[in-house]
Amino acid sequence: MYPTRIPTRRVALITALIAANLMALPALADSWRGSYEVTGVKGGDMLKMREGPGVGYKVIVGLPNGTRVKVQSCQRLGNTRWCEVTLERARGLKGYVSESYLREK
Numbered sequence: 001m002y003p004t005r006i007p008t009r010r011v012a013l014i015t016a017l018i019a020a021n022l023m024a025l026p027a028l029a030d031s032w033r034g035s036y037e038v039t040g041v042k043g044g045d046m047l048k049m050r051e052g053p054g055v056g057y058k059v060i061v062g063l064p065n066g067t068r069v070k071v072q073s074c075q076r077l078g079n080t081r082w083c084e085v086t087l088e089r090a091r092g093l094k095g096y097v098s099e100s101y102l103r104e105k
Contacts, residue, residue, distance in 0.1 A: 039103045041101060048063075071084070081099040
């Protein structure tokens with residue numbers, strides 16, 4: 001019995017698809033990081049969740065220590081890394097917080 005010959009075009013297409021998927025993996029890992037908890041906020045204060053990544057954006061809500069959030073993505077602006085988050089208990093509520101107040105759960 002002779003080995004089956006796979007057409008060269010098909011091999012090239014399959015190789016290209018595999019390579020494209022492998023290159024996308026680091027981007028996916030960085031964009032979805034998982035569950036975090038607000039920490040390091042001084043007593044009587046709250047972490048401000050804002051409409052955009054920066055202190056110039058309107059505050060949506062204050063988050064006390066212990067609030068659980070899902071990080072969607074993060075970006076650096078100046079010296080601060082801002083993360084887009086959703087609240088675990090109110091998934092429709094989305095905003096930005098400083099990464100320095102988040103601890104992975």
